[in-house]
Amino acid sequence: MANPFVKYSSLITLDRYLRTRQQIDPGLIVTLEQVALAVKRVAHELAGAALKGGFGHSGSINVHGERVEKLDEWSNNVFVDTFSGGGPVCTLISEEMEEPRHARAQCTNDSYALLYDPLDGSSNTDINGALGTIFAVRRRRPGHGEGIEDVLAAGSAQIAAGYALYGPATMLVWTAGDGVNAFVLDRGIGEFVLWQEKIRMPERGKTYAVNQANAARWNPGTRALIERLCGPKAEGGGYSLRYCGAFVGDFHRCLLNGGLFFYPSEVTAGGAPKGKLRLMYEVAPLSMLAEHAGGAGSTGRGRALEVVPERIHERVPVYIGSAEEVALAVKLKVEG
């Protein structure tokens, strides 16, 4: 049986969707299309990296003191290359670059900043595990200089945010403020095609995602949360643990099935006092998606989208996913 004929009317490509189903600035349309192009380039590289010796350590250490994998570097270079050829983005802020990159020649009064984690879940690069890209778009203040004071604002200033998930399928999930929309890459035609729009996150889920090996370093409230989730179903427990090592992969599960992801602060000596995840290009973008899908993104004390960063690589504890589980975490004073 030949493939069923897909009518043009049902072939809603990203480009068509942006121009017909969303009321967004033309500059933001261009920016989201540039993100989609960069994501396609990364997806293609990831699919062939094993064959081209693309795995392994690049030899460098990033600003966070973490090993930079070859694919981290490669993915970041794709974004720098894609956004340096003109367009409405004049500023790039990347997990893999210590300082912001400002293309003065691309500055106008309507310029944007793109904040991104080019490859999320780097411990999975060499084992063919889930990987992602996370991004957020913010407006630059007209007449901004070489500084980024105007960008160091709460996540509520984001005008768009999203992620790519490189799994069996490559998916692009984003919001520009009017619903959370998911597109799947049709490799046959090289287009992102609409899969689901205005996704709603279930109020409650059946799974939680955390690196439980760190439990000895957590606040008592965080351990109380684990006890509740692992306790009897009749007392609000009965959850299963699902943790894939990539924030994007664990968040995508929460978006579709409900549930909770958390990366707590670590209060013992030698622990990570603010947890591991970075506010501006991991927690704030996914918190915007969570809220626009009816879920929540919290630092354990308050809305993640209200945290005003002092530095671009600032970390925060994060509890994100279904509204009920995030509310439970806050009620249990997971962050003291």
Ligand code: AHG
């Ligand atoms: P990145 O690869 O961009 O540094 O992000 C990895 C993050 C996040 O994706 C994941 O949830 C978390 O690190 C896993 O951390 P642990 O290995 O400490 O569990």
Ligand code: MN
């Ligand atoms: Mn990451």
Ligand code: MN
């Ligand atoms: Mn990364």
